[in-house]
Amino acid sequence: MSEIKFDDNSLALVQSIIKRYPEGKQKSALLPLLHLAQAEFDGWLSVPTMDYVASLLSIKPIEVYEVASFYSMFNLKPVGKCLIEVCRTSSCWLRGANEIVDHIGNKLGIKPGETTADGKFTLKTVECLGSCGTAPMLQIGDKFHEDLTFDKVDSLLDEWSNKTEHSKYLDVNTFRKN
């Protein structure tokens, strides 16, 4: 595990994000900072990571824990290098989401909620991602993969088998520096 400390570039971004809110309202930066921390520190939020974010915002650690545990995009335990999130709500279900979940599960030998033994893949089912017109779909990092077929899924799995980096929702360049 890497050391829990942002580099200078990220710290500059943190300061820029905090400036988006009125003086004394820096807690508003909590969600963006947790996203940034999760992206930089192995794809999940450990207690030391959350404590670090609390220190950056001068708030109590409990204020971070209670928020991190509320939102479904924050992982409170380690996930695989590639976090696969398959939508399964109505429109996706109507167009074969269950079959996509089964197909991925069978190929990887895991059930939803599980991580492969080599730590490469985590399979997760999620609720509506707002991609109903291009169902079935799944999300890896910030990318939507839509109108899925088994072939498309297979090539995605191949692609990610060879990658070494973590899937991420964002990086240090996602947010504008004001």
Added chain:
Amino acid sequence: MSKKILLEHINVPGIETLEVYRSKGGYSSVEKALKTMTQEAIVEEVKKSGLRGRGGAGFPTGMKWSFLAKPEGVARYLVCNADESEPGTFKDRYLMEKIPHLLIEGMITSSYALGANTSYIYVRGEYFYIIKILEKAIDDAYKAGLLGKNILGTDYSLDLHVQAGAGAYICGEETALLESLEGKRGNPRIKPPFPAIAGLFACPTIVNNVETLAAVPSIVNNGGEWYAGIGIGRSTGTKLISASGHINKPGVYEIEMGITVEDFIYSDEYCGGIKNGKKLKAVVAGGSSVPILPAELILTTANGEKRLMSYESLADGGFASGTMLGSGGFIVMDETTSIVQNLYTFARFYHHESCGQCSPCREGTAWMEKILHKILDGHGTMADVDLLWEIQGKIEGNTICPLGDAAAWPVASAIRHFKAEFEEFVNNPNSTKKVKHYHNMHNLATA
């Protein structure tokens, strides 16, 4: 061809860029508003337009704006609700992805009308790639002098920021959104006070949906009366419909309000009919929360009139035989669809998304999911169906926010219109082993 306002230039190559957007008349409403109109005059035009909140509630936008408190020396905020999470709805994503400057223009003009000098766009976290697009567009708008200090040389200044959510349907409820924007759990607030009096950071705040704000530039440019002349009755203007499910052409369509539902489903301009030549069975017309209607009732009202795509016509007959336009999330189901299984995906959704504050919703949504699972798994009885009916009735109207109602209505309407399908599952337990047992996947956080 139907009237296009929001999507008029959607197919122009490069319309996502500031340069091309401006070449098509983009940002002219900012120029007009800031240089020639008072704040009150803009609010008046929006009132006249009859524009109603496009997020789902359909509340008149101009009236909402007129509730904004203006105490001396206190900041006011405009917050754009881009937390689009209602199952079946994906129009705001489309708009922000394809033509981001339209939203930014709407934000600037509306912020000026409301006297806000800082505004936020709260985007659901799953849309991070959209956030990138918005941040780039905002950056370009700053560089062009459309945001920041002294916009276009006037004495009006505005800072606009994007805020990322992190996965919570409830944050589409405006007070939950404000809590989240303050860095807290998305628990809806008790109202009153309404956000217009005490919203973000306890300051007067207006929260509007993406599509609502995107309609403002056209109203400012052409006048409220012009907008009110489009559409039908109190359903003025155009509406983006997100069409999904068993249709030939899923996608986002801008319709002039008042076209028939039949035309929307079957004409080649829109959904292009039911996929694989199947028959229509049912439609959820306005996002997962609104009552599901069987084919005959979505196409014609109980009085035998053709049902129209408008707030009033879709609601005709009340919940006994009607539904709601809601967010315009239009989910179409063919004759092979199991209404009970579809309902199960909704019930699971609402259980997952309940914030847990109010016990009727927290407990009730869990019970409804479990009972539906039991029925689908072949262990149900008709007493379970009665129990479902009873539970939904005890959630509705008994919670702080509308998520409780949203969870209750799909269950009530499925039982109301498709009770025979529940009986089928109860009476044929061996033919119903179709449910996937995906337990414990709500959240990897609950380790």
